[in-house]
Amino acid sequence: MVTAAATFGRSxxxxxxxxxxxxxxxxxxxxxxxxxxxxxxDVTYQVWSGLFANIWMKVxxxxxxxxxxxxxxxxxxxxxxxxxxxxGLRAFIQLVFSVGLIAVWLTGLFVLWGV
Numbered sequence: 489m490v491t492a493a494a495t496f497g498r499s500x501x502x503x504x505x506x507x508x509x510x511x512x513x514x515x516x517x518x519x520x521x522x523x524x525x526x527x528x529x530d531v532t533y534q535v536w537s538g539l540f541a542n543i544w545m546k547v548x549x550x551x552x553x554x555x556x557x558x559x560x561x562x563x564x565x566x567x568x569x570x571x572x573x574x575x576g577l578r579a580f581i582q583l584v585f586s587v588g589l590i591a592v593w594l595t596g597l598f599v600l601w602g603v
Contacts, residue, residue, distance in 0.1 A: 503562050510555035517552035546600045553596040560589045
C-alpha cells in the first residue's frame with residue numbers, strides 16, 4: 489500500500505476523523521471565547537492576562553491552535569490535490585500554507601508559554 493507523505497493522517501478515514509475532531513475542538517474554543525466576551529462587561533488587560541494565567545486555558549488554547557494546524561494542513565492538502573493540477577504550483581501552495589500554519593502555532597507557543 490502506498491501512503492501519501494503530505495497527509496497528516498495515515499489514511500483517508502484517519503484524516504476524516506482528525507478533521508472532525510479538530511473541528512469540534514475549534515467550535516468548543518470559539519464558544520468558550522464568545523461566552524467569555526459576552527459574560528465579561530469590561531475586558532481589561534488584567535482580566536485578559538488573568539484568564540490566560542490559568543494552566544487549563546493555556547492547554548485549551550494550545551489544543552485549539554493544534555486543531556487549527558491539523559485542520560488547515562489536511563484541508564489544504566485535500567483542496568489543492570483536488571483542484572490544482574500543476575504539481576509545482578500545488579507544492580508551492582502547500583508550502584506557503586504549511587509554513588503559515590506552523591508560524592501561527594509557534595507564535596501561540598511562544599506567547600502562551602514564554603519559550
